[in-house]
Amino acid sequence: MNRVAFGVTYPPERIHPLHRRLTRVDDASRMELLAWGPTDEVTTLSWFDTSPETTRGLLAAVESAATTALVAEDGGTYAFVRQTRFEFDDALLAAVAGARVAFLPPVTFRGDGTATVEAVGERAALSEFYETLDELVDVRVERVRDFRRGGSTPALTDRRREAVAAASAVGYYDVPRTGTVADVAAELDCAKSTAGELLRRAEAALVDEFTSRESLDGGENGCVR
Template identity: 30%
Template structure:
């Protein structure tokens, strides 16, 4: 089974209001659509993991939800000072129909999460047979800006690298990556990461070490027994 990662940029007029909210503000960094239910033709139920500066961005996010006319109800659950969950029940509008129609008449599967960023892009992975994956890409509307970021054999273990981390570890890695900690040369240090997170330098360093150790362990688990080593 093959998979591909699609990066789609919708024009502003085609974005869901909450996608446009992400573009227009600075506190919320991204929203991950973790689970969804499209079985009801009149509504769609979704669960989002919203990541950012909760202290300054959460109320703005919820106020924006209140302003979306298709949203019927929502509920929130805090995670930490960097993220929270939002359960949303929304009337099926054009945006929901586009998600339904994307995989109509195919056996393809969208692999959660679907990521919405502050640049107006939507990133998600689709798994299935190569011919259907090619047809999916070829059939996307011309007005969309589309790129294929990854393509290969599907490997669920690859996904476990991120899901094996705690929410706090993922938040620290997100901030470290965004500030340029993993660029060469590095553009920031642990002190700046800690300041962004609002924690001590030792706490940020501890989260980074534990997250990196977990990812290295998962990578080691994938190495075939008896594989050749280079010293």
């Protein structure tokens, strides 16, 4: 089986109201949908790379939200949202519901109007999903890997990955070390404490993945189209 990351750019008529609002604010650039359920009324869990105040303003775009709870943590804000219905485009929901693949969290929505979703399945089913999606949005295959049970969940969120990349760029992992956490914070435009927390969590996740997996994910396997 394969694990494929699809990159999506939505036309204006199909973008979710919350995602549309995300493209219009200056102090938030990403939302990660971490957990959701099979029915409209299941509570979802998302993470935003911004403050609770800005997150609350973004969530105001979700007219069907019945209850929300916000938790400031991990360099941003977690949001528990219970909706009375999904507000995704009907055709996109039908494409997802009819797909013969499984979807892995997180689904990442960005301030530039793009999104990334990962799916697992057999090559024919993944190709079928790609073709269905291609009729509705601008879709591209960003990455193809073999699926492995032990490492199916990404070890790092986008923000933690950015922190590790910034740390590497400023020499934080050089031997001897030439960069500091303050340098990483400057690269990320965040507080020093936030940068330190992101690095600690990223490093803990990578060590845990390394010690718990029997084998690494496979390499590139070409396009599923």
